[in-house]
Amino acid sequence: MKDKIGKIIFDNIVTIIFVVLCLLGVVASKLPIFFITHQLLLRIARNSFLVLSLIIPVLAGMGLNFGIVVGAMAGQIALVFVTHMALQGYTLFTGVPGFFISVIICTPISILFGWITGLILNKTKGQEMITSMMLGFFANGLYQLLFLFLVGTLIPMKDPVLMISGGIGIKNVVDLNHSVRYAVDNIVKKPLPVLLFIIGILGLLLSIWLIYKLSKDQVYKKKIGNKPYTYVGISGLLIALGIYLNVSGSIFATIQVPISTYIVIVVLCIFNVLIVKTKLGQDFRTVGQNRHIAQVAGINVDKVRIISIIVSTVLAGWGQLIFLQNLGILNTYGSHEQAGMFAVAALLIGGASVSRATIGQGILGVALFHTLFIVSPQAGKNLFGNAQIGEYFRTFVAYGVIGVSLGLHAWKSLIVEKRKRSIG
């Protein structure tokens, strides 16, 4: 028993450290819990999609795809176009239809970008992460070239609101109030208890389905164990909490949550689960476990890798659209830059590694990372009398956690390799 607890702690050490860190930060910041919850629910809706777009390349053994920055750029290109059209007076390009149009524009662009990324990553097997990172920086240069110099010269565009006075280049800030701000968020917005109910009921349905499956399949039962019953418990707790909040008339019941955005995220989660069950998903896993065996088994490894990157890039493009429609402001030359790093850091904080990542880890990571984001400036101010310390601290955390988990992963795989060699 003692060993088991030790193992659980060791395996989840990163997450545990961050839970402790977040709790300390919440206490030190002296921010009202109401404010933190409110912010957190917003930020989970805003960022989860981007983080979840990282999972498939991990499955395919390509590590953490820092190249989702490229997908984010595709999303932003679509948004600039849509906002431009909206400003021209086409009401079709505002609100929900506007958002759908930006999805439609974004998708082919990100497929193209993803395909190019995949081709490059196939040339640098084993160094995908550094390559995708450099590719992100490189693409950023091309992106600036596009929006600072080509728009207004090679690409004919006239828009006094969006463009720098002089007619060449897009302004630093694009106000999405003109077009798609809150397009997805505002479809259905309900108080917090409703969200708790929905998640609780979904959880119950999932666990009932799992239990039904377990009763039929003994092998599966061994693999899954008692997980469904835990799910039942958690779902029950969520529903109970929802009822309690509603009945007690707590202030938390007044928090308006963008249910529609959460539904989109749930749909993506289901997609991520289902794709693993398909032939393609199994190919991802095989390639991820061992490229050589996959090759021998007749899988076109290069093609599978390219597909995984394309899927990831497209999802990242959509994720950036969701992120920006909530933010309401597109920082033309900055919004995408941090997208990759923050998403990667969040996923790692949730307990994922370079070779293994799950949906749960993604969501948990977003929650922890953004709790830290919300509380750290205030905590820094209260503890050291300087809010900047808190801000630098969270940047340090983002970089540090990526560095540490990359290091740990490399170290572990080196040891595994050594063991293999000494046995063989």
Add this chain to the structure above:
Amino acid sequence: MKGKVQALIKPIGIPRLIIVAFLGLLYVAAFFCKLPVNDLLNGHLVRVGMNGILVLAMVPAILSGIGPNFGIPVGIVCGLIGGLISIELDCYGANAFIVAALISIPLATVAGYLYGVLLNKVKGSEMMVGTYVGFSVVSLMCIAWLILPFTSMEIKWPIGRGLRTTISLAKRFDKILNAPFAIHIGKITIPTMLFVFFFAMCFVVWLFLNSKAGIAMKAVGQNSKFAIASGMNVDQNRMVSTILSTVLGAIGILVYAQSYGFFQLYTAPLMMAFAAVAAILIGGASSTNATIFHVILGTFLFQGLLVVALPVANVIVPKGNLSEVMRVVVQYGIILYALTKAGGGK
């Protein structure tokens, strides 16, 4: 005749010749745009000496098989700390520079040792881990700059806590290497001491590479299994190269700062590694092979592109900052190119 030309071209390589031709073209363009070519050339020469040592720091890391040292900010912050202490101790002139170097070298040795221990644990992923170690160190130092107990008014903000973002060296060792013995030929100034210092450092590294330790290091980099078989200690050799690289990074930033005239703290060192890596790669190095010649040529070409392209681009496209965008594209493009050339096997 043809053979002779080929023999001449081969060590430089066709890509280099294209970049040299492009650089020449930029100078010609600058002349026709009625830009002060002599000023450009002056700036170019200074920038070569200014950045050269940071680029030189890549050589030992590449040769020992670690690959381009993306973690050079580790050395850079050590150099910055040394420089700040020399100001705190109220040193002036050449004294200040020497004190700064003497303080930062042991610091960089310790930091390089720790960094080397880490790199030995993550063989195969040094570039990625190095990048994030660099990022983490820079952001950790951001916190440190806010709370370190320096008292000199030149370093601190006049009100509030923390150190300034840029610290002027005007009273300390600004241009300490650039100014003395500068040779003026017409309107062109050659910063003699800067070049002497740069070439001296190159010579020291060259000497090291041809010493017994250096040759062992290269052997480790070329084939670590063979090196183990011949009884060499791979980890130790990699450690030496990491320490050397980190120390060069520390000296490099001091040379950079004396020429620039300022120390830049906080997030300024974050991206410096990439410029240095790009420079040596432009010079013809790969992620497994580099020479002193690559350093000198690469720094000359890369800095030349930056210095000359800026005004020329501004004349051709007066709006915006085209040259900055081109720098980003060239810098990361060349790194990306080198990564794809290195290949990852099947």
